[in-house]
Amino acid sequence: MALKTQPSSIPGGETVTAVAPAAREGRWARLLLIYPVGMLVVFFVIPLVMMFVVSFYRNIPGAGWEPAFTLENYVRAFSRGLYRDRLIYTLEISALNAVLCLLIGYPFTYYLVRLASPFWRKVGLTLAISTLWLTYVVRSYAWSVLLSATSGIGQVLFWLGVTERPTGYAPGPLATVVGLLYVFLPFMILSLYGSLKAIDPSMEEASMNLGARPWRTFWHVVLPLSLPGAAAGAVMVFLLTMGNYVVPSILGQPAQWTMPVIITNQVMNESNVPFGAAMSVILLAVLGLLGYATGRLVGSARVNPYAGSRVAEGGERR
Amino acid sequence: MSRVDLVQVTKTYPGGVKAVDGVSLTVEAGEFLTLLGPSGCGKTTSLRMIAGFEQPDSGKVLIGGKDVTRVPPYERDTGMVFQSLALFPHMTVLDNVMYGLRMRRVPRPEAEARAREMLALVQLSGFEQRRPHQLSGGQRQRVAFARALAINPSIFLLDEPFAALDAKLRDELQVELRRLQQRLRITTVFVTHNQREAMTLSDRIAVMRDGRVEQVGTPQEVYEEPATVFVAGFVGMTNFFKGRIVSKEGVYVRVRTEEGYEIVGRLPAPNGAPPDGLSEGAAVTVSVRPEALRLTESRPENGDGAGANPAAGAPGIPVTVDMIRFVGELVEYHLFTPSGQELICTYQRGQAALPLGQGAKAVVRVEPGEARVLWR
Numbered sequence: 001m002a003l004k005t006q007p008s009s010i011p012g013g014e015t016v017t018a019v020a021p022a023a024r025e026g027r028w029a030r031l032l033l034i035y036p037v038g039m040l041v042v043f044f045v046i047p048l049v050m051m052f053v054v055s056f057y058r059n060i061p062g063a064g065w066e067p068a069f070t071l072e073n074y075v076r077a078f079s080r081g082l083y084r085d086r087l088i089y090t091l092e093i094s095a096l097n098a099v100l101c102l103l104i105g106y107p108f109t110y111y112l113v114r115l116a117s118p119f120w121r122k123v124g125l126t127l128a129i130s131t132l133w134l135t136y137v138v139r140s141y142a143w144s145v146l147l148s149a150t151s152g153i154g155q156v157l158f159w160l161g162v163t164e165r166p167t168g169y170a171p172g173p174l175a176t177v178v179g180l181l182y183v184f185l186p187f188m189i190l191s192l193y194g195s196l197k198a199i200d201p202s203m204e205e206a207s208m209n210l211g212a213r214p215w216r217t218f219w220h221v222v223l224p225l226s227l228p229g230a231a232a233g234a235v236m237v238f239l240l241t242m243g244n245y246v247v248p249s250i251l252g253q254p255a256q257w258t259m260p261v262i263i264t265n266q267v268m269n270e271s272n273v274p275f276g277a278a279m280s281v282i283l284l285a286v287l288g289l290l291g292y293a294t295g296r297l298v299g300s301a302r303v304n305p306y307a308g309s310r311v312a313e314g315g316e317r318r
Numbered sequence: 319m320s321r322v323d324l325v326q327v328t329k330t331y332p333g334g335v336k337a338v339d340g341v342s343l344t345v346e347a348g349e350f351l352t353l354l355g356p357s358g359c360g361k362t363t364s365l366r367m368i369a370g371f372e373q374p375d376s377g378k379v380l381i382g383g384k385d386v387t388r389v390p391p392y393e394r395d396t397g398m399v400f401q402s403l404a405l406f407p408h409m410t411v412l413d414n415v416m417y418g419l420r421m422r423r424v425p426r427p428e429a430e431a432r433a434r435e436m437l438a439l440v441q442l443s444g445f446e447q448r449r450p451h452q453l454s455g456g457q458r459q460r461v462a463f464a465r466a467l468a469i470n471p472s473i474f475l476l477d478e479p480f481a482a483l484d485a486k487l488r489d490e491l492q493v494e495l496r497r498l499q500q501r502l503r504i505t506t507v508f509v510t511h512n513q514r515e516a517m518t519l520s521d522r523i524a525v526m527r528d529g530r531v532e533q534v535g536t537p538q539e540v541y542e543e544p545a546t547v548f549v550a551g552f553v554g555m556t557n558f559f560k561g562r563i564v565s566k567e568g569v570y571v572r573v574r575t576e577e578g579y580e581i582v583g584r585l586p587a588p589n590g591a592p593p594d595g596l597s598e599g600a601a602v603t604v605s606v607r608p609e610a611l612r613l614t615e616s617r618p619e620n621g622d623g624a625g626a627n628p629a630a631g632a633p634g635i636p637v638t639v640d641m642i643r644f645v646g647e648l649v650e651y652h653l654f655t656p657s658g659q660e661l662i663c664t665y666q667r668g669q670a671a672l673p674l675g676q677g678a679k680a681v682v683r684v685e686p687g688e689a690r691v692l693w694r
Binding site for chain 2: 200202203205206207208209210211212213216220221224225
């Protein structure tokens with residue numbers, strides 16, 4: 001008896017101390033939640049709600065805006081061909097950028113992953129993502145210099161005799177595409193790297209052992225297994241490109257301006273905050289829809305090598 | 319079914335490590351040969367050279383008498399089971415097993431029929447539409463067998479396929495593998511570092527060390543007639559006595575151990591003639607298997623002396639019993655000689671009727687004809 005009661009030294013208080021910690025823990029957990037929830041509310045929910053509300057306000061040219069409930073901003077955004085075209089253009093260039101990043105990033109990452117030396121693999125990966133250490137602005141201006149008529153590539157091509165006179169490419173469509181590709185390629189590489197690195201090298205050997213040449217091995221084994229990473233990378237690049245303001249505004253002419261540039265222009269230059277807000281809501285809605293759709297597509301993909309192998313390892317030990 | 323020859327094969331990895339160093343080895347048609355050795359001995363590299371994943375720096379690889387040294391893996395006609403199994407996680411079991419046939423452009427109905435046949439052979443009918451991660455460890459193992467064998471390869475290669483399995487499942491699959499191999503009569507090369515596995519599965523074992531083959535022989539030969547000290551120590555348990563030759567009569571050699579006891583041993587059977595220098599006074603190592611050491615009670619009249627026991631006709635070594643372990647069918651005695659060398663002696667369960675407890679004094683003797691005298 002003495003031994004039994006010893007651990008809870010005070011027999012009377014036993015029931016209280018047994019229940020209270022759990023309840024207190026729950027209370028603490030809820031208290032701790034205040035911080036992240038508060039952050040979300042202050043920095044995300046309130047601004048979003050404000051933007052949504054302001055998008056229904058009425059703009060007073062030259063005198064700011066007044067609270068109201070009007071759909072005129074939305075009507076304007078959808079009825080004017082200009083803004084609809086900008087939205088479509090934004091979608092197009094984002095898709096183009098995602099595809100280009102995939103086409104250029106995939107072979108690079110594939111060979112990077114297959115480097116035998118871990119040291120050079122790390123060097124390669126670090127170099128590939130090192131451009132992220134600089135802000136978009138600096139990188140965009142660097143490209144605008146490189147692609148200008150007076151210095152860089154235009155001069156080199158002239159000197160080589162490819163062009164008759166030094167040509168400038170920035171600002172312009174080529175500069176915009178190159179800039180976006182350059183800025184978002186590291187995200188694609190990072191996404192693919194994890195996916196390709198997780199493929200057991202003996203998968204490829206097994207395929208070759210079974211009679212598949214390297215190209216067929218790639219097509220039947222490596223590609224399907226890396227699909228989730230490729231899809232995630234493409235979605236990420238697409239969404240980031242859609243939201244990017246710096247690159248098209250520095251490297252593009254008005255014809256290359258994407259929605260973020262148009263919105264900024266409305267708010268900063270035209271002082272039409274309600275219309276900017278309305279277009280932001282539209283952009284956000286499109287992004288949200290696409291994000292949701294692709295998320296479902298990737299999530300439901302039957303290709304999921306990692307989950308499989310985890311379960312497999314667990315099963316083996318049983 | 320064809321034979322495999324490795325002819326003076328050498329492979330050096332960047333950094334100068336010789337993974338395989340002049341290996342010559344023949345796997346007869348239909349034979350089950352195991353490459354056995356510790357990690358880094360070159361067994362896996364040798365296997366990968368047969369499969370074509372590694373190119374030897376020098377030497378030749380022949381399959382069915384044909385030089386395939388420069389033939390890429392996808393044209394070699396070997397079926398390999400990988401250590402990680404490497405089943406394709408994005409394909410069903412059926413697609414996995416069909417893969418090799420489809421790559422050989424076998425029409426789908428035919429390939430599917432063959433794959434189902436293979437799955438039936440490994441008792442996995444009904445699992446065709448599962449994915450690898452939905453199977454147990456043993457089932458996945460059998461899918462890997464079926465996939466490698468579905469293409470009807472001329473050589474079956476296995477790279478430590480059981481390393482990740484628990485002992486019981488490993489035993490079951492070993493039996494299954496051996497049955498499969500004998501039914502198909504397929505030339506098989508198996509790589510393992512597990513000497514028990516090698517002994518129970520193989521027709522012949524090639525014991526490797528530091529990129530070289532130390533000995534090739536049947537499991538019994540390798541166990542009973544080890545050619546080198548390394549083989550004796552790596553295959554099965556053994557007791558070593560270092561000493562010098564006192565006298566020699568044909569293959570029988572009398573050795574005085576460093577502790578001063580005399581053991582009569584035999585030079586191992588055919589594996590190479592001993593060097594000429596192996597005469598009186600030469601340093602040798604005597605290997606005695608634990609079951610060849612017999613314990614008797616230490617008689618009072620022997621005392622702590624040299625342990626000579628005229629009644630038994632052979633000198634014994636006085637020991638102290640340090641520990642007794644019951645290992646299922648065996649009883650294992652751990653003994654210490656006066657100078658502190660540990661000896662291990664085993665009896666079949668039920669045959670160790672000696673009333674010896676921990677700390678008891680006893681005398682061990684070597685069963686006549688069981689000691690092997692090794693010179694390298």
